[in-house]
Amino acid sequence: MEGTKFYDSGDFERFDYSTIFAGFHEGVLITDRFGVIVFYNDLMGKIDDIDKDYALGRYVYELYDLTEEQSLSMICLQQKRPILNKPMFYRTHLGRAINAINNVYPVFDGGELVGAICFTKEYQMTQEIFSTALPKGIDSRARKNGTRFSFADIIGAGTDLSESVRIAQMAAESPSSVLIVGETGTGKELFAQSIHNFSSVRNNPFVPINCSAIPENLLEGILFGTSKGAFTGAIEKAGLFEQANGGTLFLDELNSMPLSLQSKLLRVLQEKKVRRIGAHREVELDLKIISSVNKDPHEEIQNGRLRRDLYYRLGVVFIQLPPLRERNQDFLRLVYHFVEKFNTRLRKNVSGVSAEVQEFFGKYHWPGNVRELEHVIEGAMNLVGRDKVIEKNHLPHHLVRLSGNMDGAPGGLDTAVEGQPQGPDGLAKGRAWTDMAANQLSLAKLDELHRDAEKVIIHRALTLSHGNIARAVKILDLSSPQALQYKMKKLNLQRADFIQQNKQQR
CATH class of the missing domain: 1.10.8.60 (Helicase, Ruva Protein; domain 3)
Incomplete structure (x- = not known):
């Protein structure tokens, strides 16, 4: 592929990358000759856990915790020759660790170097496919149930975090499903493992899966299992639902799951039965479902990335994790x-x-x-x-x-x-x-000042909305009505007071 000519001009903007690379089952990153990212497909974003719009226009060594001498794309640009099947462990500048196999090719126009294209296949994802996404690696603290963390590992005593822990501990005592909402890196899996280890099924399996890390055509078989002969190469294999039976299944980044699969997931949750692909027999399920989303679930519903009925089914208990x-x-x-x-x-x-x-x-x-x-x-x-x-x-x-x-x-x-x-x-x-x-100021005083400021702002929003929770949520740009109601309860603000105030003004 060395010397491949992708287009007739050195102007990258004239080349339609999305048509060719958007559907690839590999991450694709293209830089110009200076190392500036000009194309970054959706799967690359899932591997790196970085939004495509954030990546575009940045130098490749700014996106990753690498120097120019360590970046494979920069090395390829300097040496003007391909780098093939190169295994590499690296971190994004946001801290996500990635173990991947990379192929990087220089791109030429009439003999002149104009950029480089990198194809990335996450090694961790490949391992998950063959190991059915059971917990990765060996840790000296790992328990036999597949976890490493409990509530004792949660560091912090802030008001919001303490409330999240309190809700999580109460949720652990119930078989109801739990939805954890928090940005990348806020500790969603730490909370999920802690809930499992605080529950009565702590000695049974905890099985996690990152819904964004597995291609759609493989995810269904991994979740539900396969029956021998269902398709070419299919083997008799229990899916994650069966493996987690009696314990907890953690669906991380649920909003990354394709909508077609979300509907099948909803049926399994409603029927409490799962059928392997190609099988006739159904398996009864008795397990707790914990799921997580890294964006506002209501916005994800509006944007068509999350089914509303699935959200209601999985969000029985809602836990919001505060950003750092x-x-x-x-x-x-x-x-x-x-x-x-x-x-x-x-x-x-x-x-x-x-x-x-x-x-x-x-x-x-x-x-x-x-x-x-x-x-x-x-x-x-x-x-x-x-x-x-x-x-x-x-x-x-x-x-x-x-x-x-x-x-x-x-x-x-x-x-x-x-x-x-x-x-x-x-x-x-x-x-x-x-x-x-x-x-x-002491930390306690700082927390008190923060609380007072928060109360003033929420009071103002409720006044402007005349006690309408949905309108107040939009004014405050909060993630959900539940988040506002929790803050109102914490700050001793009553919705009825604002409704009454509006009536008196009339």
């Missing part, structure tokens, strides 16, 4: 949890982060949430050497490049003591924490 940028009270606690974690794993003796790093963290918007924070800390501690404090020069280069574009977006705590490492939970860490306690 809203977890001010927990931010330092998380930072130092990861510092201690990687001190042990990497045999380091890091005591904290500098004031400059804390200020940087406070302004960064953390699109990858807790997962991204964890990988940033891990990356920094690999570069810290014998230093005891994480400085800004230890942070991943792609993160530091963003600092020039940040304009004070809300993130973690923006309080620090100049020149001193900061400690977790507001606990003393040398004189720095004593000084901070004397000169800065």
Whole structure:
């Protein structure tokens, strides 16, 4: 394929990539000769867990935690020859880890290099296909039921997170289905595993599947199982529903599942029976279903990516996970949890982060949430050497490049003591924490101010909407009516008061 001519002009915009590559069962990424991404298909977005619009127009080494010398696309552009069947483990700049097999080809126009095209097949996805998506890898903490986490592993004490934990623990005692809503990296699977391990079926299997990582033509067989002879090469194989029978099935990123398969899933949930592809016999099911979506489910319904009837069936118990940028009270606690974690794993003796790093963290918007924070800390501690404090020069280069574009977006705590490492939970860490306690607002006070501000804003929205919950949700740009009702209950705001106020004004 070396020297392949894809078009008659070096102008990439004149070439219709979508027609050819959109339906590929491999991730496809195309860069121009400078390494700028000009095409990025949907499956590549699923592999990377990155929105296509976010990827386009960025340098390829900005999208991934790689240098120009490590990026296969950049190497291909420099060497002007293909890179074939190259296995590679890498992370996106949002923290997602990917194990993939890549084929990268240079693209020429009349003998002149104009770009490179990379085909990516996720190795993890291939393993899931053959292992029917059972939990991956071996972990020293792994339980026999396929989990690693419990509620004790959830770090934080903020009001919203504590309420999510409370709801999750109550949901664990019920056979009803649970829907977890949260952005990428907020800990949806951590919550799902914790619910399972808090339930009466904790000794039975916990079986997860990422609905976005498996091609549509394979997903049905993986979920429902196959019967020998159903199609060429089909073997007698139990699907995930059968494997999770008696325990918990976790459908991660449900909104990525094709609508045609969502209707079949709904039937299985209604009938509580599953039939393997090509089989005549149905298997009775007795299991708990936990699912997750990474976007507002109501918007996904409106956009035609999630069936409304399936949402009502799976969203009996609704758990909203707050993004990291809203977890001010927990931010330092998380930072130092990861510092201690990687001190042990990497045999380091890091005591904290500098004031400059804390200020940087406070302004960064953390699109990858807790997962991204964890990988940033891990990356920094690999570069810290014998230093005891994480400085800004230890942070991943792609993160530091963003600092020039940040304009004070809300993130973690923006309080620090100049020149001193900061400690977790507001606990003393040398004189720095004593000084901070004397000169800065306490975490409790900050939480109180946040609560007061939130109450004023919600009160205003309810006044404008005359107590109409649906209209207030739109004004506040919240994810769901349930999210607003939860906040109203927390803030002791009664809808009836605003309806009555409207009547009096008339």
